[in-house]
Amino acid sequence: MLADAATSQNARGDTRLKFIESTSALMMEMNSIDVTLLQIAARSGLNSALIKYHFGNKDGLLTAVALHASERNMDALNQLVEAKISPRKKMEIHLTGLMQLYWHHPYINVLCQYILRHSEEKYKEAIDKKIMQPFIQLQNTIIRQGIEAGEFRNVDPEMTFYIMRGACDSLIDASQQMSNASRIRGMSQAARLEYTHEVVNMLLHGISSHPLV
Incomplete structure (x- = not known):
């Protein structure tokens, strides 16, 4: 039995x-x-x-897709917050992981926004409570750690969140544009890694209390 x-x-x-x-x-x-x-x-x-x-229903399936795509990234972010490394290094790892999430699941932001705007309340609540709020809170914790350690200037966590998300969206847009222009699917791995490296460096430079020259 x-x-x-x-x-x-x-x-x-x-x-x-x-x-x-x-x-x-x-x-x-x-x-x-x-x-x-x-x-x-x-x-x-x-x-x-x-x-x-x-x-x-279909929106229930789409919600499950979003939760599944984000699960590993959220688990890693939880562990990262508690890691015994500098806040600057935490943010570098976090941003790189976020770029990888968007690369492997380029639909993630559009999908979450669709559910939050158009789905039943129970699906909205699942996305908000299991992805959006934990992500923002954990990222804000790293930023606060950096401010307290003197590594980050006193930045607005909400504005930082939108800037980071916009950079990830731009990665997907650029990949799709290159795909349409060259008739191949997306950026090469080398181009993706270079883009990720540059974005991470720029964002870290922007929030650092003592930017590296």
């Missing part, structure tokens, strides 16, 4: 994950979050009726 229940639970988890990964792959390929249930079902090889069973 217990073995059967565990097998059934694992099967449900596998099905959920297959829907999530299929939806993510489609949004990346189409450069859009506007994917249909039929497209998702075809990509996953599963019946679209199972989406309602596992997620409630």
